[in-house]
Amino acid sequence: MFFYNQLENNYNTQANLFTLLIHVGLFIFMIFSIQWNMQVPYYAEVELWDTIPTQTKPAPIVKKPEPKKIKKPAPPPVIKQEPIKVERDAEIQLKKKKAAELKKKKEIEALQKKLQEQEKLEQLQKQLLEQEKLKQVQEKLKEQEKLEQLQKQLLEQEKIAQIQKELREKDLSEKPRVAIESNQDVLGGTDSSELAKYKTLIQQKIHQNVNKQLCGLEPDTTLVFKITLMPTGYLLSDSKMLQSSKIASCDEAVERAILQSQPLPVPTESRLFSRLKDLELKFQPNAIQ
Amino acid sequence: MKKSLLLASLLAALFAGCSTTEVEPMGLNAPFPELESKTADGAGADLSGAEDGAGLDSEELAKLKASDVLSERSIYFDFDSFAIKSEYESVIAAHAQFINEANAKVVLYGNASYEGSHEYNLSLGQKRAVAVKDALVSLGVSDASIETVSFGEEYANQECTGSACGQDRRTDISYEGE
Amino acid sequence: MRDFLKFFIILFFGMQIQHAAAIETIEILGGKANQIPIAVTPFDEQTLAAQKQPQKINQIIENDLIRSGLFDILNTGGVSSYPRNADEVNYSNWSAIQAQFLILGQIVSDTKSNTMEVKWSLVDIYKQNVVLSLVLKGRPSQYRAIAHKISDTVYEKLTGTKGVFHTKIAFVKKKAKDSYALYVSDYDGFNQRAIVKSKKPIISPRWSPNGEKIAYVSFEKEKPVIYIQNLVSGQRILLANFKGNNSAPAWSPDSKKLAIVLTYSANSQIYIINEDGTDIKQLIRTYAINTEPAWAPNGEEIFYVSDRGGSGQIYKINIKTLETKRVTYEGNNNLSPSLSPDGKLLLFISQKDRKYRVALQNLLNNQYLTLTEGPHDESPLFSPNGHMILFTYKDYGKTSKIGTVSINGLTKTPINVGSETILESTWGPITN
Numbered sequence: 076m077f078f079y080n081q082l083e084n085n086y087n088t089q090a091n092l093f094t095l096l097i098h099v100g101l102f103i104f105m106i107f108s109i110q111w112n113m114q115v116p117y118y119a120e121v122e123l124w125d126t127i128p129t130q131t132k133p134a135p136i137v138k139k140p141e142p143k144k145i146k147k148p149a150p151p152p153v154i155k156q157e158p159i160k161v162e163r164d165a166e167i168q169l170k171k172k173k174a175a176e177l178k179k180k181k182e183i184e185a186l187q188k189k190l191q192e193q194e195k196l197e198q199l200q201k202q203l204l205e206q207e208k209l210k211q212v213q214e215k216l217k218e219q220e221k222l223e224q225l226q227k228q229l230l231e232q233e234k235i236a237q238i239q240k241e242l243r244e245k246d247l248s249e250k251p252r253v254a255i256e257s258n259q260d261v262l263g264g265t266d267s268s269e270l271a272k273y274k275t276l277i278q279q280k281i282h283q284n285v286n287k288q289l290c291g292l293e294p295d296t297t298l299v300f301k302i303t304l305m306p307t308g309y310l311l312s313d314s315k316m317l318q319s320s321k322i323a324s325c326d327e328a329v330e331r332a333i334l335q336s337q338p339l340p341v342p343t344e345s346r347l348f349s350r351l352k353d354l355e356l357k358f359q360p361n362a363i364q
Numbered sequence: 365m366k367k368s369l370l371l372a373s374l375l376a377a378l379f380a381g382c383s384t385t386e387v388e389p390m391g392l393n394a395p396f397p398e399l400e401s402k403t404a405d406g407a408g409a410d411l412s413g414a415e416d417g418a419g420l421d422s423e424e425l426a427k428l429k430a431s432d433v434l435s436e437r438s439i440y441f442d443f444d445s446f447a448i449k450s451e452y453e454s455v456i457a458a459h460a461q462f463i464n465e466a467n468a469k470v471v472l473y474g475n476a477s478y479e480g481s482h483e484y485n486l487s488l489g490q491k492r493a494v495a496v497k498d499a500l501v502s503l504g505v506s507d508a509s510i511e512t513v514s515f516g517e518e519y520a521n522q523e524c525t526g527s528a529c530g531q532d533r534r535t536d537i538s539y540e541g542e
Numbered sequence: 543m544r545d546f547l548k549f550f551i552i553l554f555f556g557m558q559i560q561h562a563a564a565i566e567t568i569e570i571l572g573g574k575a576n577q578i579p580i581a582v583t584p585f586d587e588q589t590l591a592a593q594k595q596p597q598k599i600n601q602i603i604e605n606d607l608i609r610s611g612l613f614d615i616l617n618t619g620g621v622s623s624y625p626r627n628a629d630e631v632n633y634s635n636w637s638a639i640q641a642q643f644l645i646l647g648q649i650v651s652d653t654k655s656n657t658m659e660v661k662w663s664l665v666d667i668y669k670q671n672v673v674l675s676l677v678l679k680g681r682p683s684q685y686r687a688i689a690h691k692i693s694d695t696v697y698e699k700l701t702g703t704k705g706v707f708h709t710k711i712a713f714v715k716k717k718a719k720d721s722y723a724l725y726v727s728d729y730d731g732f733n734q735r736a737i738v739k740s741k742k743p744i745i746s747p748r749w750s751p752n753g754e755k756i757a758y759v760s761f762e763k764e765k766p767v768i769y770i771q772n773l774v775s776g777q778r779i780l781l782a783n784f785k786g787n788n789s790a791p792a793w794s795p796d797s798k799k800l801a802i803v804l805t806y807s808a809n810s811q812i813y814i815i816n817e818d819g820t821d822i823k824q825l826i827r828t829y830a831i832n833t834e835p836a837w838a839p840n841g842e843e844i845f846y847v848s849d850r851g852g853s854g855q856i857y858k859i860n861i862k863t864l865e866t867k868r869v870t871y872e873g874n875n876n877l878s879p880s881l882s883p884d885g886k887l888l889l890f891i892s893q894k895d896r897k898y899r900v901a902l903q904n905l906l907n908n909q910y911l912t913l914t915e916g917p918h919d920e921s922p923l924f925s926p927n928g929h930m931i932l933f934t935y936k937d938y939g940k941t942s943k944i945g946t947v948s949i950n951g952l953t954k955t956p957i958n959v960g961s962e963t964i965l966e967s968t969w970g971p972i973t974n
Binding site: 444478479480481482483484486487488490491494512513514515516518519522523 | 743745746761764765766786787789790803805808809810831833834847853854875877878891893896898918920921936940941942963965966
Binding site: 283288289292 | 612642884904906
C-alpha cells in the first residue's frame, strides 16, 4: 500500500481507496460471517459442565483402587513353655500369679497394639479414599477440558472452512489477497460414504420410535425438525420444529421419537462429526415405505 | 310427481341395458309407488296385504290335512342361494293347484341360516320367499293371494355346524285360517 | 463502482448459499404402530367406597387404556414405592421400567357430605415434568365414572382425540328361545339395564348420533317392524310398519332422517324416511337385494349392500345425483358397512372360505385389511372417536359374544355382559 501512495495519480488514489475499502469490507464481512455462523453460543462450555454428570453417561473412568498395603497384625506373642521346675508351693503360687499378671499385661498390650494398628489401617484407608476422590475429580476436569478443546477446535475449523469456501466461490475482477491465519489443517475432502452410513443409522434409529398412529391418515403429512448434536450423540438443546404436521399429537409423537432415540449414532472422528452436528430431519409418517 | 318422473328416467337410463319392454312385476321402469304409511301403534299383525282370497272353510281344511304332498310345507335352498331346486317342483305345483281351487290365502315365510349378517339374511330369506311366490304365480296363482315375510336367521339354530345348518335355509308355506 | 457493488452482492449471496448448504438433511419415511408405555400406580385410597368396588381406580384406567390399543400398560409391581402426588415421584424408578408417562392419584372421601375427591396427575417421565394435575369430585357411586373421566382426559392429552371411556353401548341379549331384551350399559359392560323386553327377536339396534333415541327392529308383530325409542322418556313410536319387511334403520348424521329397508312384497329396497315416520321416499330399486344402508358422515352418500353382482358387495349412492359406484372387490362377500367418523375408512364384514371377518378399507387409497380372524364376526361399528370397533363374534357351535378391537388391530378385548347370547350391538355418542 505504501509505495502506491508515492505516485501522484488520481487513478491510483482511486485504486488505493478501492483496495482499502475492499480490505475493510472483507474484514467486516469476515467478522460478520463469523457472527452469522455462530449458531452455537460460546456458553456451550458452561452447559457441558452441567450436563455431563447426568445426561451423558461416559464410561466410568475410575481406576481400580491400588492394592492396599495392609500391615499384617503382629503375631500374638508366643508363650514359651518353660520346663517345669519342682519348687516350693508358695513360690510356685507366686510365680504362677506373676506369670498370670504378665500374661494379662502382655495380652492387654497386644490388644492395644491391635487397636492402634486398626486405627492406622482406617486412617490409611481414609487417606487412600481421599486420594482416589481427588484423582477422580482431577480426571473429570481433564475430560471436560478435553471436550472443551474439541469444541473449540471444531468451531475454529468451521470458521476456516467457511472463509475458504467463500473465497473459492467469489467471481471477482480483482483478487485481493487475504492472509489466513491458521494453525490447523484445512478441512479436506469429505468421506461421503461414511457420512451416508451414519445418516442411515440415524434414520433407522429414529424411524423405530416414530408412532405414526397419532398422525392421522393423510399420506402427505410432513414434519421438519432441526436438531443440534453433541459428540456424545445427545441433543445439545431442545429440537426445533420448522414445519408442523398441523396435528398436535403427531408433532408431540415425532418430538418424543427424536428424544427417545438418544444417543444418536454419530461418528467419533471430529471432521465427520462436524458435518452431522446440525441436522434437519424431515418426517412423512404416513408415507408407504 | 316431477321428482319421481326424474328419478324414474334416471333409473331407466341406469338400466338401459336391461330389457324393459313390459311393465315388470317390480315396476322397474314405473314411478316409485306412493306408499301408504301404516304407522299406527298398537295395530295387529299387518300380514294380510293380500286382498284376494278368503280363509279356508272346513272342507278345504280337511282336504289340506289329508293330502301327503300338501303337508310338505318347506322348500330348502343351498348356501347363499334362492334358486328353487327341481326336487321341489312337484310340491310347489300341488300347492299352486290347491290355492287356486280353494281360493286360499298363503303366507310364505323365508328363512336363512345364521351365517352372514342379520339384515342380509333377512333379505335372503325374503328372496327365498319371493322365489317360491314367483314359482306359484307362474303356475297361475294370483299375486294378491300371496304374502311374503322373512324371518331371516332369527329362528335359525344358532349353534348348528356344517350340514345341520341346511335346515334353516328354507321357505315355509302357511295357509291363513289353519 | 459497479464491480464494487457486484462483488459485495456476490459475496453476500455466496454466504447465504454457504449457510444453507452447511446442514445435512435426513428423510424419515413411515413409522411404527408403537404403543405408548404408561404406568398407572394404585391410587392412595383408604375409603370405604373403594373397598366395595369390584375394580380399583387404577385398574379401571388401565383397562380403558389397554382396550384402546394405543398404550402399553406397564406392570408396577416391581416398583418399590407408589407416589401419592407429583412431588413424590422418583423418576429413576419409573424410567427403570421404561415408562414414558405415569398416572398417579389420591382419593379422599368425606362420609358426612357423602362426597369423594380425587386428586390425580399425569407425569412425563422422560421430560421429568407434570403434564396435568387435576381434581375431580363426586359421589362414591360415581367411582367408575370418575375413573373413566381420568382415562378420557389422559387419552385426549396424549393422542389429541377425545376419549370414549365415558360412553354407553346397547346390545340385544337372547336369554331363551322366547326371551329377548335390549340392554344399555357402560361401554365396558358395567351397569347394564334393560330398556326393552320381548318374547320375539329384536335386531339392528341403532343409537341416534345425538344420543337421544335408539331405533331397532322388532318381531313382536310376527314380522319385522321398526321402532324408535326415546332413551329419556322410555316412550317409543312405530316408525315403519309397511307391507312386507321393515328393517335396517340407519340414522342420518343430523339424526333427522333414517334410511330403512322395505320389501313391500318384493326384494329388499332402500328408502329414506323422517324420524317421526313421515315423508317416505324410495332411494334405490333394482332386481337385486339392496340392504344394510349406512350414511357417510357428510350426509351426502349412503353405502349399502347389494347382490346385483352375484353375491353381497358394498356400493355407494349419492343421495342427490343418484350416481352409484361399487366400493368393495375383495373376498367373496362384503356385508354390514359403516363409516368412520371422519368418513375416510369403511368398516365391514368380509367373507372368504365361509369365514366372516372384520375388515377395513381406506377410502382414500382403497387399501384393504382384515382385523379379526372370524369365523363368525358380525355387526362391526366404530366407537364415536373412530379408534375402536365394537363387534359380535362366535366360534363354531358356541354362543355369540361382544368385544372390541382397536383400529390398529393390536388389541382385542371381550366385553363381559354375562353368558347369554348377544345378537347385535350399537355405540352411543360422546357426551362431554
